[in-house]
Amino acid sequence: MxxxxxxxxxxxxxxxxxxxxxxxxxxxxxxxxxxxxxxxxxxxxxxxxxxxxxxxxxxxxxxxxxxxxxxxxxxxxxxxxxxxxxxxxxxxxxxxxxxxxxxxxxSKDVTLPGRRPRVGHLHLLTILRQQIEDIFVSMGYAIEDDREIETDYYNFEALNIPEGHPARESQDTFYTTEGFALRSQTSTVQIRAMERHGAPIRIIAPGKVFRRDTPDMTHVPMFHQIEGLCVDKGITMAHLKGTVAEWLRRLFGKETRIRIRPSYFPFTEPSAEFDFSCFKCSGTGTFEAERCRPCKGSGWIELGGSGMVHPNVLRACNVDPQVYSGFAFGFGLERMCALMYSLDDIRLMFENDVRFLEQFR
Ligand SMILES: [Zn+2]
Missing domain, CATH: 1.20.58 (Methane Monooxygenase Hydroxylase; Chain G, domain 1)
Known part of the structure; x- marks a missing residue:
């Protein structure tokens, strides 16, 4: 070798x-x-x-x-x-x-102790909606629910918003390919409810509405409105003011005051926006020696739109405006919730982060 x-x-x-x-x-x-x-x-x-x-x-x-x-x-x-x-x-x-x-x-270790399932609870929007529903039910109102996809007739025409009306553009409605609209306000339920039940009628209609808004801190393309409608013989603006003041007092306390300001909506005449005295600073604009946040120091919180139901709307539902009159109002639930819980960003309510939601039981 x-x-x-x-x-x-x-x-x-x-x-x-x-x-x-x-x-x-x-x-x-x-x-x-x-x-x-x-x-x-x-x-x-x-x-x-x-x-x-x-x-x-x-x-x-x-x-x-x-x-x-x-x-x-x-x-x-x-x-x-x-x-x-x-x-x-x-x-x-x-x-x-x-x-x-x-x-x-x-693989599973059968000797490990089990995990306790987390108990869920209602969403903060649902809690507030139910509180408001309870108030209106106690005031003799029925709760009305209806479809979220509507025809052009119910979303616009019957609400006194004819073709070419500027309100159609400003609402930035979502349309389906078949030409149906995702309802841009819960006022559609007024029409359907009056068609079904006629007058007299007292309803509130809570539900989702859709607008082509880009999501930011104060806008989301889907949010909730609560619509109220009361039609009977001899209904006046005074009934509107009294009703809005009453439900807000039941929600925020006896001292709550309201004010109405002239406005314009196609489906009401006259129209008014309504504000209520701030629940945090009792309308003083100051809370704990600082400028109050929910009312931005003004003492008033703008909440929604209202007015006397337009005679054209009553006619569209076969209710005779010579015999009946009525008022309607509507407001956004998310905005109200954001004010009540001091939330800066309404998108928090839709992100479904359990750590956020758990704070509101
Ligand atoms: Zn305030």
């Missing part, structure tokens, strides 16, 4: 030493198995990589005498292949052990 072949054998012996060390490793848990794989990779780099002992042996070939050259090359190749096969097999084995440990870790 030539000297060179002896160096090849020596290189293999060095590998075997490392290999014995690897075989002594325990693989009884994931950590140990991962350590085994790391050790194996080190062995591979050391013995078969570019700077390994076998690679330098291959470079010796040119120095071996011609008669021994073939035998030497064959011996080096044989040992190198043996090393590579051993490493490949071991790698496959260790990797399968690792994946078994990982699978076992992911």
């Amino acid at each position: 030539t000297e060179e072949i002896l160096t090849a054998k020596k290189a293999y012996e060095l590998f075997e030493k490392d290999w014995d060390n690897l075989k002594d490793l325990n693989l009884t848990n994931l950590e140990e198995a991962e350590f085994g794989l790391k050790t194996l990779i080190e062995i591979r780099n050391k013995h078969t990589g570019k700077k390994s002992s076998f690679s330098s042996l291959m470079k010796l070939i040119g120095q071996v005498s011609p008669e021994d050259r073939i035998a030497f090359a064959q011996e080096v190749q044989k040992l190198k292949t043996r090393v590579e096969i051993a490493i490949d097999l071991a790698e496959r084995e260790i990797k399968s052990v690792i994946s078994e440990f990982k699978a076992a870790q992911e």
Whole structure:
């Protein structure tokens, strides 16, 4: 045997030493198995990589005498292949052990204690809506519900908003491809309820409305309105004012005052916007020696629109405006909720983050 072949054998012996060390490793848990794989990779780099002992042996070939050259090359190749096969097999084995440990870790541990299910509660908008509904029911009003996708007739025409009326544009309505509108106000329910029940009638209609607004701190494309309608013989603005003042007093306290300001809506004549004295500062504009936040220091909070039902609207529902008159009002629930709970951003109410919602039980 030539000297060179002896160096090849020596290189293999060095590998075997490392290999014995690897075989002594325990693989009884994931950590140990991962350590085994790391050790194996080190062995591979050391013995078969570019700077390994076998690679330098291959470079010796040119120095071996011609008669021994073939035998030497064959011996080096044989040992190198043996090393590579051993490493490949071991790698496959260790990797399968690792994946078994990982699978076992992911499977259910029946000895762990159970997790208590979280108990839900009503959304803050629902809580406020129910409070307002209860107040109106106690005042003799019925709760009316109706569809959210409407025809052009119910969303505009019957509400005295004919084709070409500027109010149609300002409302920025969503339309379906078939030409239906997502209702832009709950006033549509006034029409449907009067068609169904005729006069006299006293209803409130809470529900979703849709407008093409880009969401920001004070706008969302879907929000809730509560609409009120009262039609009977001899109904006047005084009844409107008394009713709005009464339900706000029941919600915010006996001292609550209201004021109405002239306004314009196509479906009421005359029309008015209504404000109520701030629930936080009792209308003084100052709370704890600071400018009151909900009313921005004015003492008044603007809430909604109202007015006497337009005779054209009554006619559209086959109610005779010579016999009957009525008032209607509407306001946004999200805005009211935001004021009551001092929320700067109404989008919080729709993000459904449980940490936020849990504060309002
Ligand atoms: Zn205030």
